[in-house]
Amino acid sequence: MPLTEFELIERYFRDCGAARSDVIAGIGDDAALVAVPPDTELVVATDTLVAGVHFPEGSPAASIGHRALAVNLSDLAAMGARPAWALLALTIPRAEEAWLAEFAAGLAALARAHRVALVGGDTTRGPLTVTVQLLGTVPPGAALRRCGGRAGDALFVSGTPGDAAAGLALEERRLAAEPLALAYLRERFLRPTPRMALGERLRGHASACIDVSDGLLGDAGKLARASQTGVEISFAAVPVSEPLVRAVGEEQARTLALTGGDDYELLFAVHPEKVSAMLADLPPERWGYTRIGALRAAPGAEVLREGTVMQFSHSGYQHFT
Numbered sequence: 001m002p003l004t005e006f007e008l009i010e011r012y013f014r015d016c017g018a019a020r021s022d023v024i025a026g027i028g029d030d031a032a033l034v035a036v037p038p039d040t041e042l043v044v045a046t047d048t049l050v051a052g053v054h055f056p057e058g059s060p061a062a063s064i065g066h067r068a069l070a071v072n073l074s075d076l077a078a079m080g081a082r083p084a085w086a087l088l089a090l091t092i093p094r095a096e097e098a099w100l101a102e103f104a105a106g107l108a109a110l111a112r113a114h115r116v117a118l119v120g121g122d123t124t125r126g127p128l129t130v131t132v133q134l135l136g137t138v139p140p141g142a143a144l145r146r147c148g149g150r151a152g153d154a155l156f157v158s159g160t161p162g163d164a165a166a167g168l169a170l171e172e173r174r175l176a177a178e179p180l181a182l183a184y185l186r187e188r189f190l191r192p193t194p195r196m197a198l199g200e201r202l203r204g205h206a207s208a209c210i211d212v213s214d215g216l217l218g219d220a221g222k223l224a225r226a227s228q229t230g231v232e233i234s235f236a237a238v239p240v241s242e243p244l245v246r247a248v249g250e251e252q253a254r255t256l257a258l259t260g261g262d263d264y265e266l267l268f269a270v271h272p273e274k275v276s277a278m279l280a281d282l283p284p285e286r287w288g289y290t291r292i293g294a295l296r297a298a299p300g301a302e303v304l305r306e307g308t309v310m311q312f313s314h315s316g317y318q319h320f321t
Contacts (some may be wrong), residue, residue, distance in 0.1 A: 002040070003095040003097065004102055004318060005123055008095055008100065008123060009027060009123065011100075012098075012100045012101060012103075013027060013088065013104060013118060013121070014027050014028070016033060016104050016106075016107055016108040016111065016118045017086065017107075017108055017111035017112065017116055017117045017118035018111055018112045018115045018116055018117050019117065020084065020085070020115065020117040022034055022035040022036075022084070023085065023117050023119055026028045026117065026118070026120060026252055027118065027120055027121075028118065029120075029213060031120065032085065032086050032087065032119035032120040034084070034119065034135075035109065036137065037056040038139070039139070039140060040137040040138065040139060041137065041138050041139070041141075041143065042136075042137060043076055043079050043135065043136045043137065043138050043143065044131070044133065044134070044135050044219040045072045045075035045076055045134050046072070046131065046132070046133045046134075047068070047071045047072050047075070047131070047132060048129060048130070048131040049064070049067060049068050049071070049129070049130045049131075050059045050127070050128070050129050050251060051127065051128035051129070054067075055067065056168075056171050056172055059171070059190065060102065060190065061100075061102035061106065062097045062102045062103065062105055062106030063104055063106060063190035063191055064106065064128075064130060065102070065103040065104060065105065065107030065108075065110075065130075066105030066106040066107065066109070066110050066133045066190070066191045066192075067190070067191070067192065068088070068107060068130040068131075069086065069107055069111060069116070069132055069180060069213070070191070070192045070193070070194050070264060071132075071213065071264060071285030072086070072132050072133070072134035072163070073110070073114060073116075073134065073194035073196060074192070074194040074195070074211040074213065074264040074266075075134070075211055076134060076136045076194075076199070077194050077195050077196045077199030077200075077211060077266060078144060078197065078199060078209050078210055078211035078266055078268075079138060079143045079144050079145075079166075079198075079199070079209070080138055080142060080143055080144040080199050080202055080203040080206075080209070081136040081137060081138040081143065081199070081202055081244070082092050082136050082137055082138070082196075082200060083114050083115070083116050083134055083135075083136040083196070084115070084116065084117070084135055084136050084137060084151075085116065085117050085118075085119045085134075085136075086111065086119065086132055086133065086134045086135070087118070087119060087120045087121045087123035087132070087133045088107070088120075088122075088130070088131070089121050089122045089123075089124075089129075089130075089131040089132075089133075090103075090120060090121065090122070090123045090124075090129075090130055090131075090233045091123075091124050091125070091126040091127065091128065091129040091130075092125065092126075092128055093121070093125065093128060093179035094125070095125065097124055098200075102230035104224055111181075114194075115191050116134070116280075118131045121215050123140040139203075142203045142204075143203075144199070144202060144203060144206055144208070144209040144268070145208060145209070145304055146208055146209070146210050146222065146223050146226035146227065147208065147227055147228075148207040148208040148227065148269075149207050149208035149223060149224070149226075149227030149229055149269035149295045150207065150227065150228050150229060150271070150295065151230075151295055151296050151297040151301040152271075152294065152295065152296075153208070153229075153269035153270055153271055153272065153294060153295040154269065154270050154272060154291055154293075154294055155231065155267070155268075155269050155291070155292055155293040155294050155295060156168060156266040156267070156269075156270065156288060156289045156290060156291050156292065157197055157212065157216060157238075157239065157265055157266070157267045157268075157290055157292050158195050158266045158267075158287075158289040159195070159238070159239070159263065159288055160237070160239050160240055160241040160244065160257070160291075161192075161212060161216045161240075161256075161257040161260065161263040161265055162241075162244050162253055162254070162255075162256035162258075162260050162263070163184070163185050163188035163189070163241055163243070163244050163263070164185075164188045164189040164192060164260065164261070164262035164263050165189075165190075165256045165259075165260025165261055165262060165263075166185045166189075166192065166244055166247055166248060166256055166280075167185040167186045167187070167188045167189025167258070167262075168262060169179050170182055170185055170186050170189075171186060171189060171190075172246070175247065175248070177243075177246070177247040178246060178247075178316075180243065181243035181244075181246045181247045182247075184241070184243040185243055185244060189262060192262070192263070192264040193264070194264055195264075195265060195266045198266060198282070198288075198289070201281070201282055201287070202266070202268055202278075202282075205270060205274055205277070205278040205281065205282070206268040206269060206270055206278075207227075207269045207270060207271050207274075208223055208226070208227050208268065208269040209223075209266060209267070209268040209269075210222060210223045210226075210266075210267050211264055211265070211266060211267075212261075212263045212264065212265045212266070212267050213261060213262065213263070213264055214235055214244075214261050214271075215258065215259045215260060215261045216233075216238070216258050216259075216263070216265075216267065217233065217258040217259055217301060217303060217312065218259070218261075218301075219267055220233060220267060220293075220301050221300075221301035223267060223269065223271075223303060224295060224299075224300075227269070227295060229295040229296060229297065229299075230295070230296045230297065230298045230299045230300045230301065230302075231293060231294070231295050231296065231300075231302070232293045232294055232296055232301070232302050232303075232304055233258070233292050233301070233304070234292060234293050234303075234304055234305075235254055235258075235303050235304065235310055236305065237290065237291065237292045237293065237306040238250070238254045238257045238258060238290075238292055239257070239290040239292075240253040240254055240256075240257050240258070243296040244257075246288075254294050255312065258303060258312065259300055259312055259313075265287055266289075267271060269295055274306055314316070
């Protein structure tokens, strides 16, 4: 006999996530009720993932659960926020218990790692679509924004962008790679790592921040426009991983890093007078970030190689093209 909606929720989602004392009423009521800590501001993010658009059809269920929360965590990391509560709207073509168990396990593992309680949501039948709303907190006036940069600010990025784009190409069989590189790149796409600790520590250091989800070059342009500046990126400075270089070569690795998307790294600007203090407080070799360029007065986003402006066929993912 097929699961009812009540049975599905009770079996797979009632205990999916961290237990938090600030949850007054969670799954089982008409709406969630939480105690927001005093002297904090609420930060809210929502992302929708659609099968065949944001991940390939047939992707592992656990990885879909992980990604659905990870992309929202990355948004909160870019704001310097600490996550707390999540809601899940899940549309599935059928209630397959094995798939639901794996999906819930992937979601729950990441939620517990970041002390996120699943406090409600909805389920319905239809093409596979996952929407997560994530709420967190930040001290008053301390949130990172895209709009705080100014010309002359140094520009940094965390991690090694491009890995996830190659991982997606491997998933879709558009790319081949040796086994070790394949496993690493595939994992970088299926289970992105939101930079929560770095995001919190950047409060007081960064002037502007954005999470890199649609491509490093495109998202750098978004940050620059919000800050009413332009941006220059050094092609040679863009960090790339050894597995990515082994898979596609150094030139293509940096091109993927700039235009690929799905990285969920942090791109942030820092006023020149604050760079030394940040480097001392957050050593790059420990926190995993690289200086790649600067904001400038002239509008636009450019990538330079030995003083020459490079041209790319696109700057990142576009949602409606």
